Amino acid sequence: MTYKEYLQTKYWKRLKILIHKRDKVCKCCGSKKNLQVHHLKYRGFYKEKLKDLVLVCGFCHNWYYHFSVKFFRIAYFILYAILFLSIYLNYTF
Numbered sequence: 001m002t003y004k005e006y007l008q009t010k011y012w013k014r015l016k017i018l019i020h021k022r023d024k025v026c027k028c029c030g031s032k033k034n035l036q037v038h039h040l041k042y043r044g045f046y047k048e049k050l051k052d053l054v055l056v057c058g059f060c061h062n063w064y065y066h067f068s069v070k071f072f073r074i075a076y077f078i079l080y081a082i083l084f085l086s087i088y089l090n091y092t093f
Contacts, residue, residue: 023055034058
């Protein structure tokens with residue numbers, strides 16, 4: 001089964017309904033328009049956990065998908081550099 005086929009299953013459609021009822025608005029910007037379910041983690045078909053799914057608007061979904069992948073490594077490096085320096089310098093936030 002392809003991912004596109006999986007998104008047409010009754011199982012996925014039920015998950016989408018649950019996420020829409022739980023979140024109600026985009027968790028990034030609060031919009032109520034063009035809402036989509038976004039995977040925070042990909043565990044494979046039929047293995048999603050509700051905590052790994054979040055409701056976002058189309059704009060935020062596109063932004064996250066296209067830009068976060070590119071900047072994730074940079075942000076990850078900066079975060080760990082700050083943590084390392086805080087430990088090294090014995091500084092707490």
